[in-house]
Amino acid sequence: MPEPKGTVMGQSLPLSKIMHSGLLLQCRPETTVAEAAARMSEHNVSSILVSDGGNIVGIWTEHDALAVDFSEPGRLEQPVSNVMSSPVLTLPYDMDIGEAAMAFRESGKRHFLVVDQNEHPIGIVSQTDMALNQGLEPYLRLREVRAAIPHPPIVVRGEMPLSDVARLMHRHHADAVVVDCGPEGLGILTERDIVRLIGRHTSNTHANLLATRPLLTVNENDPLIQARDILLEHRIRHLAVVNDDDEVTGLIGYNDMLSGAEQLYLNDLRQALEQRDEALARSRRTLQLAERVIESSFEGIMITDSNVKIEFVNPAFTYLTGYPPEEAIGKGPDLLSSGRHDSEFYQRMWQSLKTQGYWRGEIWNRRKTGELYLELLTITAITDDEGNTTHYAGLFTDITQNRKNEEQIRQLAYYDALTGVPNRRLLEDRLEHAIRHAHRKSCRLAVLFLDLDHFKTVNDTHGHATGDELLVQFTQRVGECLREDDTLARLGGDEFIVLLPEIEEPEDVRIVAERLIELNGRPYQIDGEPVQVGSSIGVSIYPEDGCTAEELLQGADAAMYRSKRDGRNLYRLFTPDTPQSA
Numbered sequence: 001m002p003e004p005k006g007t008v009m010g011q012s013l014p015l016s017k018i019m020h021s022g023l024l025l026q027c028r029p030e031t032t033v034a035e036a037a038a039r040m041s042e043h044n045v046s047s048i049l050v051s052d053g054g055n056i057v058g059i060w061t062e063h064d065a066l067a068v069d070f071s072e073p074g075r076l077e078q079p080v081s082n083v084m085s086s087p088v089l090t091l092p093y094d095m096d097i098g099e100a101a102m103a104f105r106e107s108g109k110r111h112f113l114v115v116d117q118n119e120h121p122i123g124i125v126s127q128t129d130m131a132l133n134q135g136l137e138p139y140l141r142l143r144e145v146r147a148a149i150p151h152p153p154i155v156v157r158g159e160m161p162l163s164d165v166a167r168l169m170h171r172h173h174a175d176a177v178v179v180d181c182g183p184e185g186l187g188i189l190t191e192r193d194i195v196r197l198i199g200r201h202t203s204n205t206h207a208n209l210l211a212t213r214p215l216l217t218v219n220e221n222d223p224l225i226q227a228r229d230i231l232l233e234h235r236i237r238h239l240a241v242v243n244d245d246d247e248v249t250g251l252i253g254y255n256d257m258l259s260g261a262e263q264l265y266l267n268d269l270r271q272a273l274e275q276r277d278e279a280l281a282r283s284r285r286t287l288q289l290a291e292r293v294i295e296s297s298f299e300g301i302m303i304t305d306s307n308v309k310i311e312f313v314n315p316a317f318t319y320l321t322g323y324p325p326e327e328a329i330g331k332g333p334d335l336l337s338s339g340r341h342d343s344e345f346y347q348r349m350w351q352s353l354k355t356q357g358y359w360r361g362e363i364w365n366r367r368k369t370g371e372l373y374l375e376l377l378t379i380t381a382i383t384d385d386e387g388n389t390t391h392y393a394g395l396f397t398d399i400t401q402n403r404k405n406e407e408q409i410r411q412l413a414y415y416d417a418l419t420g421v422p423n424r425r426l427l428e429d430r431l432e433h434a435i436r437h438a439h440r441k442s443c444r445l446a447v448l449f450l451d452l453d454h455f456k457t458v459n460d461t462h463g464h465a466t467g468d469e470l471l472v473q474f475t476q477r478v479g480e481c482l483r484e485d486d487t488l489a490r491l492g493g494d495e496f497i498v499l500l501p502e503i504e505e506p507e508d509v510r511i512v513a514e515r516l517i518e519l520n521g522r523p524y525q526i527d528g529e530p531v532q533v534g535s536s537i538g539v540s541i542y543p544e545d546g547c548t549a550e551e552l553l554q555g556a557d558a559a560m561y562r563s564k565r566d567g568r569n570l571y572r573l574f575t576p577d578t579p580q581s582a
Helices: 033-043 073-077 097-107 127-132 137-142 162-171 191-199 224-234 254-260 262-275 279-296 315-321 343-356 400-414 424-441 455-462 464-480 506-521 549-565
Strands: 047-052 055-061 090-092 111-115 121-126 155-157 176-180 186-190 217-219 238-242 248-253 300-305 310-313 358-366 372-383 389-398 444-453 487-492 495-503 524-526 529-531 534-542 571-573
Touching: 033 047, 033 073, 033 191, 047 121, 055 111, 097 111, 097 127, 121 127, 127 254, 137 224, 162 176, 162 191, 176 248, 186 191, 186 238, 217 224, 224 238, 224 254, 248 254, 300 315, 315 389, 343 358, 343 372, 372 400, 400 424, 424 444, 424 487, 424 495, 424 549, 444 464, 444 506, 444 549, 455 464, 455 529, 464 487, 464 495, 464 506, 464 524, 495 506, 506 534, 506 571, 534 549, 549 571
Parallel strands: 090 111, 155 176, 217 238, 534 571
Antiparallel strands: 047 055, 111 121, 176 186, 238 248, 300 310, 300 389, 358 372, 372 389, 444 495, 444 534, 487 495, 524 529
16 A cells, blocks of 8 residues: 655646556456456556557456356356456656546546656556545644535445345446355455456355454444545555444545545646636636637627727628628617617617616517618626626627517417408407496497308309308408407308497498398309308397397397398398297
C-alpha cells in the first residue's frame, strides 16, 4: 500500500508523481487466467496489462476477476485475452491529479495507463492512488464516516460458495462483502482475495474459509481521517462501519473517500481556472457559442443600441424581411413599419419596455418586397451592472400562415363548407346572443325557417353538382335582401334559417318573407339552363312565440311545415294552434 505523499489541497500535482512506475506488470494474451491471477497476487497489485508484440492491448483487474466462473476449473485455463478490458484508457503523465480525478468519475474506471508525450506507457494509476495523494486531510477531518458510506454492505453466509459470492459482487459492482461466519464472528472478502484464490487454483470453497478475520471496524460517527489512518496502519483497503449498537452499517474504502470529496475537487478546479486567468478564453468560447445559436436560429433576431439603431441582425432576419445586414444596420426598426399601428400602440410598447424591461405581442410589419406579414415579437431591454439600458434585443417569427390556418379552422368549425354562410353551431351562438340583447332592449326578433320546394327533384334530374350550385346562388340572392346585422345560416341539405334581430313590427317580417319568396321564385341559370324551385317559409317571433332558441327554432320549423301543407312557395307565421308535431 503506497504512502500518501502529503500534498496540500489546491496544490497542482502531476500524475507522474503518484503513478506506479517501477513495475508495469504485464502478460501475454495467451496467458491463462490462473497464471495472470498468480502474478498479480505475487506482486500484490490490482491489475495486469496484456501486451502483444510490445503493444498494450488490454488490462485485467481484480474487479474483472469477479466475472470468471472459477467453479468450473476449465474457465481458469482460458486465455486472459478472453476476459480482459480493451482498449486501455490512458492519461498523459503531466495531467493534474484534480483533472485526473474527474476522468475517473466520468469513466467509472478504476485504473488508467499513464503515457508520456510519445504515447509510450510509463505507469499505472488507480483510484486508490488518487485518494491517497490528493491532499484530502482537511476534508477528512471535517466529515464523519457516515457521510462517505455509499450504501448498506452486502452480507453473505459463510457457507456460500465463493463462485456465487464472486457473481454477487460482480452484479452489484462491489469490491468487498461482509461474511457471516457464525460463531466465529464476521469477516471480509475482497476482490484481491478472489484473485488469490484463482491464482492458487483453489477449488470452489466456502466464503468463510477465505474471509479475513477479525473484521476491522470504525464507528460511523468517527472522522474520516481516523478511518484513513486505520487503513494505512493495517495496509488494507476496506473497513467495516458500525453504529453505536455495534451493528455493521456499511463498508468504506479509499474509493468512497475519493467519491465523497467530489465537491472539493470541483472547488479546487474552479480555483485553478481562476488562477490560470482563463476568464477571457471562457468568454470568447461563450460568445462563439452564442453566435452559432443566433446564426442557426429560425427566429429573426435584431439587436439595437440604446438609441434604437440596428447593430446586428441574424440570417433569419434577412430571410423573413428581405433586408440583408448592410441595408438594415444603422437604420431604425421603423424600416419594417407596416403603417397599420397608430402612435398609441407604440407608446404602450415603449411604456412596457421601460417599466417591465420587455414587451411581447403581435405586430404587422412589411417586407422589403412590400408584402405585409404578421409576426410574434418579443423585445427585451439589456442593461449593464448599474441597470442602465445599453441595448434592445428583438426576437420575432412570422405567424401569418399560423393565423391563416386558425382562420381556416374557424371557418370549418362555424361556416358551411359549400355556401360559406354560418352553420348550425354559429347560428345557435348568434341566436342566443340576439335573445339576450332583445331581452335587455325589450324589442322583438324573428326566426325564419326556409326550405326549398322540389329541391330533391333538381338533384335527381340535373345531378348533385347542379343542386350545389343552386344552393350557392340561393344564399347569394338571400344575402342581397338582408340587413348587415341579419344572419343567414344553413342547417343542412336545403334547410336554411334567417335571423332578423331588432324588428319593429311583425309586418316588417312579412315584407322580408315575401321578398325572399319572390327572389327565390325567379329561375336560376345554371350552366346555361334555367332551374326553377320555390321556397316554404315558417316564421316565429320573440317573445310572442318563444323565449329560448329552441322554442323559436321549433316554432319556425312547425310554421314552415304548415306552409308546405297549405300549398308550398308561401310563408306562415307560427300560431299557438300550430301543432309542434308537424
